[in-house]
Amino acid sequence: MARADKTAAVAELRSAFESSSGAVLTEYRGLTVAQLSELRRSLGDNARFAVVKNTLTKIAAREAGVAEELEQLLQGPSAIAFVRGDVVEAAKGLRDFSKANPDLVIKGGVVDGKPMTPDEITKLASLESREVLLAKLAGAMKASMGNAAAAFNALPVKAAQLADALRAKRESEGEAPAEAPAAASDEG
Numbered sequence: 001m002a003r004a005d006k007t008a009a010v011a012e013l014r015s016a017f018e019s020s021s022g023a024v025l026t027e028y029r030g031l032t033v034a035q036l037s038e039l040r041r042s043l044g045d046n047a048r049f050a051v052v053k054n055t056l057t058k059i060a061a062r063e064a065g066v067a068e069e070l071e072q073l074l075q076g077p078s079a080i081a082f083v084r085g086d087v088v089e090a091a092k093g094l095r096d097f098s099k100a101n102p103d104l105v106i107k108g109g110v111v112d113g114k115p116m117t118p119d120e121i122t123k124l125a126s127l128e129s130r131e132v133l134l135a136k137l138a139g140a141m142k143a144s145m146g147n148a149a150a151a152f153n154a155l156p157v158k159a160a161q162l163a164d165a166l167r168a169k170r171e172s173e174g175e176a177p178a179e180a181p182a183a184a185s186d187e188g
Contacts, residue, residue, distance in 0.1 A: 006056060013052065013060030022083040022111035023066070024094055024121060025073045030103030036079075039097050039104065047083045047090040054078055069115035073107045080109075087111050091125035 017023060028036065028051065040049045054074040061067040061074075083090040098104040106118045116124070127133070 009053070009056050010060045010063070013057055014063045016048070016050075016080075016082045017060060017064035017066055020082040020084055022087040022090065022109060022116075023070075024081040024083065024090065024109035024116075025070065025107040026079050026081065026094065026098075027076050027105040027107055028079045028103070029077045029105075031101060035101055035103075039093075039101075042097055043081060043090060043093045046085040047081045047093070049079060049081045051077075051079045066110050066113065069110045069113075070108075073109075078107070083111075086131075088124055088127045091121050095122055095125040 024047075031039075036049070036051075043049055057074055057078065057080070058067065058071055061070045081090055081094060094104070094106055098106055106121055108118055109116045109121060111124070128136075
């Protein structure tokens with residue numbers, strides 16, 4: 001690779017690290033070109049899967065500030081899934097593909113600047129999608145607001161029922177209900 005090509009490749013990788021919400025490193029040894037194409041299609045628009053050169057990736061990772069998390073993972077043939085959207089969806093795609101194709105090995109990665117082990121990425125893949133979690137949160141908030149409204153509405157109703165029960169009890173005990181004082185008229 002010519003020096004200009006290497007510089008451009010490093011700049012592109014650095015940009016990918018900086019603009020992505022996560023990067024998952026994999027080893028692809030043993031996968032065919034057709035399988036790699038299938039993996040790229042399965043990740044869709046959510047992630048970009050790229051075969052990388054380790055030395056150039058180390059330089060780009062250093063420039064992007066994620067070298068510490070990634071350098072020990074850059075051994076052997078490496079490919080990176082740069083995630084631009086929901087990290088959970090990309091992790092699910094990689095996990096499912098690696099189950100069907102054991103030659104794809106998830107080495108680890110970085111999500112929001114934090115290092116992730118292969119086990120943590122697998123756990124991340126078992127989460128529900130962001131949209132489902134947000135829908136559940138909205139449902140829980142709506143239910144709690146409904147419960148609060150019912151509680152606030154119940155207070156005056158209960159007070160009126162208690163007043164009615166007290167009036168009925170007094171009537172049954174023979175007490176005359178308290179009447180409002182008559183207005184005195186001025187004679188003059």
